[in-house]
Amino acid sequence: MNYKVVMNKTEKYNFQYCQKIVVFSKDLNSVLLCKRKGETDYDGIYSFIGGKMETSDKDIVSAIQREKNEEVGEGFKIKLYSHLSNNLTFKKKDGSFMILPHYYARHIEGEVKLNKEYSDYKWVEIDKLDMFEPKIASIPEIVKILLKIKNIMQDESLVII
Secondary structure (H helix, E strand, O other): OOHHHHHHHHHHHOOEEEEEEEEEOOOOOEEEEEEEOOOOOOOOOEEOEEEEOOOOOOOHHHHHHHHHHHHHOOOOEEEEEEEEEEEEEEEOOOOOEEEEEEEEEEEEEOOOOOOOOEEEEEEEEHHHOOOOOOEOOOHHHHHHHHHHHHOOOOHHHOEEO
C-alpha cells in the first residue's frame, strides 16, 4: 500500500487540542476577552485566552496554567474548574482541525500582562456580550453554558493557578 494513500485515509483523524480559559470577573458580571494579534484565522478579533496542549504538559491543569502564564502573566491568578468543559470543534483556514474545550475560571487577583499574541484586552459585561464586537461568534453561548456548569460546581473542586 502506498504511504501517501494511508496518510490521506487517516488525515481526517488528526487534530490539535486547544484548551480555552473563560475567565469571569470576581463578581461574575464580566468576562475577560483578549484581542488576537498576527493570527491567520482571528487577527484583530477578541477571544478567550488559551492555547494548544503540548507534549511536555503533564496534564490538562498544567497545560492551562502554562498558557495562562504565557498569555496574561504569572501574577494573574484564577480559580479553575477542570472537571467539565464545553467542547467545540473548529476547522482552520489551513484545513487542520482543532478541538476547543472551554473551561470555567474566576479571577482572584493580579493584573493582566499581555504577551505578544494580543494587542488589547477588555472585561466585557456578560449582558453586553451579544453587542460587543469584534469577537468570536460563539462567545456568548459558551459563557451561558459555563455559567450553568458553575451552578453544579463545588468550591473545593476549584484549583488556584
